[in-house]
Amino acid sequence: MKDPCAHCEEMMQPYLDHVLTDEEMRAAEAHLAECVDCRRRYKFEESLRIYVRKATTEPMPVELKQKLAALRIPLD
């Protein structure tokens, strides 16, 4: 496996968080267009984030919802 592109790794988190400047974004995309390894890793990172969100989604227990509603302060 080739050494990962160090700069690309640095850019990955801000890239996926959409906080790069336009110029940085263009530079990252230019690199991604030509570097297969980085592209796969970005894709993996993106998939991982989506998967983590899915895996950690737990519906709120119905009883808890009822308990919260019961905490409302009655009108006098």
Place this chain on the structure above:
Amino acid sequence: MGHAGTVDRMDAEPEDAQRLATEARDRVRFEEDALALSDQVYRVARHLASSREDADELMQETYARAFRSWRSFTPGTNMRAWLLRILTNLNIDRGRRQQRAPQMQPLEANDYFLYDKLAENGDGISDEEQVVERLSQDDIVTALSAVPHDFRDVLVLVDLGDFSYADAAQILDIPVGTVMSRLHRGRRILKRELAESTLEEAT
């Protein structure tokens, strides 16, 4: 102290009655809005807390406090962030933080650590999305709960709760730069934990 104790509400000035009615209406609306957000708040609370039971208690304490101090909410601002600020403060105050000894060794190599481990383990990578699915849901929940709280709070708010860096900074009362560094670090720790559990399963 506007009127003497013998004067009950029925005899209050019309403006007072009007004011009370408006306030009651505002409070009911506040409570309804807050309850409507409870699923979204729970989604984050579940992983800020150490267990389901803790999340359950934390939610109840948060809503009890929110209903009492509804006047301090500014209408038109972000109510979900306001509720989570109460919740994170309670979480810290109650000393619920079962702080694991910070695991700083080995340092979480780099951002590609998990990808590389999964790729090594597999039969070569064909599809990045399939690689991700080698991780079980339990692996992910367990790995997330193993991330130390300072990092996990930020990770959960941003990556699970969809809060911006700025919102997370406000909720946790820390600078935006700290949010960013903890977020990046937290994501790496999560991936390292995942890589470790994957390796354990493989052996």
